[in-house]
Amino acid sequence: ELKVEQNPLFLSMQEGKNYTIYCNYSTTSDRLYWYRQDPGKSLESLFVLLSNGAVKQEGRLMASLDTKARLSTLHITAAVHDLSATYFCAVVFGNEKLTFGTGTRLTIIP
Amino acid sequence: KAGVTQTPRYLIKTRGQQVTLSCSPISGHRSVSWYQQTPGQGLQFLFEYFSETQRNKGNFPGRFSGRQFSNSRSEMNVSTLELGDSALYLCASITRTGAPEQYFGPGTRLTVT
Numbered sequence: 001e002l003k004v005e006q007n008p009l010f011l012s013m014q015e016g017k018n019y020t021i022y023c024n025y026s027t028t029s030d031r032l033y034w035y036r037q038d039p040g041k042s043l044e045s046l047f048v049l050l051s052n053g054a055v056k057q058e059g060r061l062m063a064s065l066d067t068k069a070r071l072s073t074l075h076i077t078a079a080v081h082d083l084s085a086t087y088f089c090a091v092v093f094g095n096e097k098l099t100f101g102t103g104t105r106l107t108i109i110p
Numbered sequence: 111k112a113g114v115t116q117t118p119r120y121l122i123k124t125r126g127q128q129v130t131l132s133c134s135p136i137s138g139h140r141s142v143s144w145y146q147q148t149p150g151q152g153l154q155f156l157f158e159y160f161s162e163t164q165r166n167k168g169n170f171p172g173r174f175s176g177r178q179f180s181n182s183r184s185e186m187n188v189s190t191l192e193l194g195d196s197a198l199y200l201c202a203s204i205t206r207t208g209a210p211e212q213y214f215g216p217g218t219r220l221t222v223t
Binding site: 031048095097103 | 141143145152154155160165166168202204210211212213214215216217
C-alpha cells in the first residue's frame, strides 16, 4: 500500500524567512502533485512533477522531485503572509488515484 | 473555461437518510474522481470514473456509490448516513491530454446530525 508522509505537520515561520516542506512516499510513483488549501476552501493545484530531477517554480514556491529517494520538497523563499495555508503533496501510481500526505499547516507570522 | 462545479455546496442531513452529490467536470474532461476530507482521516479516495465506467474504488463501505453519465457529469450517493460521514466531499476533474492535471471543485460540505 502506497504511503505518503509529510513533515512537518505544522510550521510557523516569520515573514522573509526560507523553509522547506518534505514529502516522502513508500513505493515507486508515476507522478507527484502539490496542492494548496485555504481554510474552508477546496484544493488549488500548484505543481505536477513528472520525472526524476523535475523542478518547478512559481513565485516564492519551488518544488522538486527525487524519485530514487522517493522524496519531494516544496521550498518557500522569503515567505509572505499570503502563503499561509495548508499544503498537501499527493502521489499517483498506476492509475489516477491520488494518495495524499497528511498536509502541512503553514502560518506566516509578520 | 468553466471550472469544476459541485452541487449542493452545503447540506445538512440526519442519520439514516441518504444523500446525492453532483459534480460537473471541466468541459472536455472525461475522468472524474471523488475524495472525502475529514479532520481525522485527511483526504481519502472514494472512486474514479472514466467514460461512464468505474475504474477504481477506495476502501469505503458499500453505502458509498457513484456513477457517471454520458455527458461526464458524475454523482455520488451515500445511503444510511452516519455521523462519521460528515465531511467535505471533493470532486476532481482529470485531464488526460498534455501534462496530467487533476482540478478540484469547490466541494460539498455534508453535515450529518
